[in-house]
Amino acid sequence: MKPLQMFLLAADKLVRCRWDGRSERLEVMNTALEGETLREVGQDPANPQRLYAATLTEIHVSEDGGESWKWLPSGGIDFRDIWTMQVHPTRANELYVGTLPAAVYVSENGGRSFRELSAFRQLPEYPKWTFPPPPHTAHIRCITLDARVPDEILVGIEEGGVARSRDRGESWEDISGPSSATAYPEYNDPAGILPYQMGKHEDGRVYRDVHLVIRHPAQLDTLYATTGIGTYITNDNGKYWSKAEYGMGRAYAIPTVIHPDAPNRIFLGAAENGPTSWKGYRTVRAGPYNTIRFSRDTLQETGGAHTQILRSDDGGKSWRRLNGSLPAGYPHMTCGLATHPEDANTICVAYTDGSVYASHDAGESWRQLELPPSKLYGVRLMSAS
Numbered sequence: 001m002k003p004l005q006m007f008l009l010a011a012d013k014l015v016r017c018r019w020d021g022r023s024e025r026l027e028v029m030n031t032a033l034e035g036e037t038l039r040e041v042g043q044d045p046a047n048p049q050r051l052y053a054a055t056l057t058e059i060h061v062s063e064d065g066g067e068s069w070k071w072l073p074s075g076g077i078d079f080r081d082i083w084t085m086q087v088h089p090t091r092a093n094e095l096y097v098g099t100l101p102a103a104v105y106v107s108e109n110g111g112r113s114f115r116e117l118s119a120f121r122q123l124p125e126y127p128k129w130t131f132p133p134p135p136h137t138a139h140i141r142c143i144t145l146d147a148r149v150p151d152e153i154l155v156g157i158e159e160g161g162v163a164r165s166r167d168r169g170e171s172w173e174d175i176s177g178p179s180s181a182t183a184y185p186e187y188n189d190p191a192g193i194l195p196y197q198m199g200k201h202e203d204g205r206v207y208r209d210v211h212l213v214i215r216h217p218a219q220l221d222t223l224y225a226t227t228g229i230g231t232y233i234t235n236d237n238g239k240y241w242s243k244a245e246y247g248m249g250r251a252y253a254i255p256t257v258i259h260p261d262a263p264n265r266i267f268l269g270a271a272e273n274g275p276t277s278w279k280g281y282r283t284v285r286a287g288p289y290n291t292i293r294f295s296r297d298t299l300q301e302t303g304g305a306h307t308q309i310l311r312s313d314d315g316g317k318s319w320r321r322l323n324g325s326l327p328a329g330y331p332h333m334t335c336g337l338a339t340h341p342e343d344a345n346t347i348c349v350a351y352t353d354g355s356v357y358a359s360h361d362a363g364e365s366w367r368q369l370e371l372p373p374s375k376l377y378g379v380r381l382m383s384a385s
Contacts, residue, residue: 002383004340005029005066006348008356008371009038009378011281014053016066017371018384021340022360025370032069033060037287040085041066041380044110046092048383052111054085054097056287059111065384076114077105083139083288089147098140102129102157106169117169120155125174128184129160129208133292134192141288144213148220156210159199162225162238175238177205184208199229206232206241211254211288216315217263224266224316226253231268233316246310246319248272254288257337259344264315267347267363269334272306279304279331280352281375289335289352289377304331309349311363322363327351336379350379 006026008015014033017026036055044050051062059074059082079099088094093110103121105114120126129138144154153165161176161183176183183205185197199208209228216222221237230251231244246268253270271278275291282293307330310319321328332353340346345362354374357366 002342005382005384006338007041007066007380007382008350008374008376009041009336009380010354011037011375011377013374014038014041014066014069015372015374019369019381021343021346024358024367028372030067032066038377039082039288040378042085042087042095043382044087044092045090050110052085052087052095054082056082058082059085059095059097059107061111072111074107074111074114076107076116078116079103081139081285084142086143086145088150089145090150096143096145096153098143098155100137100139102126102138102140102160104140104143104153104155104169117153117165119170120163120165120172123163123172123174125160125176125184128188129157130185130188131159131286132196132198133286133295135190136188136192136196137190141210142212144215146215146220154213154215154223156213156225157208158211159209159228161206161208162210162213162223164238175234176208177202177234177238177241180205201229201243204240204242206234206238207243212256214256214258217258217260219263222315224256224258226256226268226270228252228274231256231270231316244312244316244319246270246312248308249306250274252305255334255337255349257339257347259339259347261344262362264313265344265362266312266316267337267339267349268310268312268319269337269349270308270310271333272308272329273298273302273304275333277302277304278333278352280333287377289333299331305333306330307332307334307351309334309337309363322359322366324359324364325366325368326357327355335377338379338381340381341383348379348381350376352376 006017081100141158142156207227249272336350
């Protein structure tokens with residue numbers, strides 16, 4: 001196998017490592033974007049040496065595989081609270097950004113400028129979207145693109161559900177399942193005086209607190225969505241969703257991954273408890289893997305996240321916990337799953353305390369990798385040139 005580049009998305013920098021894909025040792029090649037909170041790193045399909053990085057407020061580009069980075073003006077992104085970025089899998093220089101408040105932007109010139117896909121904010125459900133911490137402003141948690149349907153955009157909204165465009169963002173539809181009068185709060189109090197109305201499971205609908213949406217590698221109509229109360233599956237492109245059962249309490253799920261060479265094998269990171277209980281980092285604003293410091297801290301009451309890594313071999317019908325040398329019931333949340341691009345059996349899992357584990361037998365056994373400590377928000381694997 002070719003050597004890999006491992007990118008660690010930290011709270012204050014981007015760490016680039018070289019890994020042979022087998023051993024516990026990694027070589028730190030360089031750190032970059034110091035002082036920036038990393039959201040995503042992606043590779044341009046036409047040039048593997050061209051990488052894009054999204055931070056909390058900016059977009060950066062590397063033309064040499066991550067050795068050096070250049071800031072991009074990114075004009076047109078009006079809301080500079082970036083939550084996600086995705087590079088188009090087939091069209092060069094095209095990337096998408098999702099923000100708080102919930103808006104979707106596209107660049108067709110390699111991130112130098114963007115335009116808003118404004119029809120997204122015309123969805124009838126848009127005014128109902130929310131978020132637990134006041135002022136309850138919803139945001140784009142994930143953007144999903146697929147080379148098989150190059151004009152289609154899937155968006156996961158926290159808290160709003162799942163939306164889709166089939167014409168590159170010109171028009172949108174809600175694909176959260178059957179319409180419901182009770183899926184959203186009766187009121188939205190930005191002052192935070194009235195108690196927040198948490199959502200609940202409804203048969204046929206995806207839970208509104210969507211974190212990640214991925215597509216089955218062999219079945220276009222099958223989507224998986226991780227949410228604040230578990231993982232949901234649709235086999236009809238969002239008309240009807242069912243909840244997967246894997247024997248956990250709240251089952252708060254975020255990272256999930258499927259390797260194209262093993263299309264029915266799903267890896268999932270989930271926690272017994274929600275963000276206010278996670279051991280780790282409480283900041284002035286919420287992020288994908290932290291909570292705000294002004295919310296009630298329930299760590300001592302709950303013992304933390306109680307994170308588990310799970311695997312399904314039948315497309316989500318049944319699950320089992322992977323406890324071989326992993327920190328089962330960990331108080332820190334898992335913040336990333338990454339598979340080897342050429343080996344379906346090699347996978348890495350990362351936790352917010354900076355620990356990263358690797359498995360070479362599809363999760364049956366794990367070894368912790370030797371890495372410098374960091375406040376970690378994600379891990380990405382790419383083939384090294």
